[in-house]
Amino acid sequence: MDLHRLAHEYGGRGASMDQRVIFHEEYAKANAPARVNHLGEELLGPTLIAFGTEEQKQRFLPGIRNVTELxxxxxxxxxxxxxxxxxxxxxxxxxxxxxxxxxxxxxxxxxxxxxxxxxxxxxxxxxxxxxxxxxxxxxxxxxxxxxxxxxxxxxxxxxxxxxxxxxxxxxxxxxxxGDGWKVAMGLLTFERGVSTLGQQIGFARELDGIVSVAESNGAIDDPHLRERVARARIELRVMRAHALRTLGDADPGQASVAKLLWANWHRDLGQLAMDVQGSSSLVGPDHDHAGNPSDITDPEHLELAEWQRLFLFTRADTIYGGSNEIQRNIIAERVLGLPREARP
Known part of the structure; x- marks a missing residue:
């Protein structure tokens, strides 16, 4: 099924795969705001085109396109x-x-x-x-x-x-x-599509920011920390190569590999942000390094709060959207053909 051609019939641009990659990457490079209807645009829209009735497409796709229904x-x-x-x-x-x-x-x-x-x-x-x-x-x-x-x-x-x-x-x-499982799994395939390439641009921006902090506070002089930064850059390149190589691949194993790659990388990035700051990472944005109340309009403290938020949120990366354990089960059972995990 040519979803891009069908999308054009319902008011979309009918962009090619290359054009969609360019859009997502350039949108991310511009540091544009997150789109409020991502779940409609990237998940439900393609799912309705693939599985929905003509009446459902006519009813819901215009509201998704115009962002009038979230x-x-x-x-x-x-x-x-x-x-x-x-x-x-x-x-x-x-x-x-x-x-x-x-x-x-x-x-x-x-x-x-x-x-x-x-x-x-x-x-x-x-x-x-x-x-x-x-x-x-x-x-x-x-x-x-x-x-x-x-x-x-x-x-x-x-x-x-x-x-x-x-x-x-x-x-x-x-x-x-009764076919809900088939539709739900089809939707998850769309979820892990070209938009992940834009996500990786955001990851690179976060890594650059952490390196800037390390250079300003001298943490970059630590050989072990420099090695972790270099490893993070290499792994980010690997993620991009994997995403480009598997674009359009409906194999659920590929989607699971992609989720494991970015979720673990981003979780480790949050930890790296804390380690770069050292003990100051434990201080809230409304207190100075001695634990005394401070001016939260100070750029240093606003930056500190940013990295703390990154650390805290990335704790969930390996859980939401399918935990690491579930992704590994999918790869083991559906790709490698290993025996299914025992279930009650």
């Missing part, structure tokens, strides 16, 4: 994080409506979104990846409660979402009822 991703649950097949949120068909009950967690931007694409169990008694459906659910209704999660960084882009007899129209299921 989307959230209803995958993870308290008992089904990286193990998505353990979903327990249910949906039953009553007349012309799906009635949804359950809880989603770590739902990015749900507090500002109007819609969520939700994986729910629609076949009673089904287990694992069987009996799931991919539903498009409006969030502005009495049966939906969104609660922001306070993070260590002080921000709250993640949320808990509760469905208590929430409803959506019967025809707002993408693919056939």
């Amino acid at each position: 989307w959230a991703q209803g995958y993870s649950e308290p008992g089904a994080g990286s193990d998505l097949a353990n979903v327990s949120t249910t949906a039953r068909l009553e007349g012309d409506k799906w009635v949804i009950n359950g809880q989603k967690v770590w739902t990015s931007l749900a507090h500002v979104a109007q819609w969520a694409f939700v994986v729910a169990r629609t076949e009673p008694g089904s287990t694992r990846h069987h009996g799931l459906s991919f539903l498009l659910v409006p969030l502005d209704q009495p049966g939906v409660t969104v609660r922001p999660i306070q993070q260590l960084t002080g921000t709250s882009e993640f949320n808990e979402v509760f469905f208590d007899d929430a409803v959506t129209d019967a025809d707002l299921v993408v693919g056939a009822p």
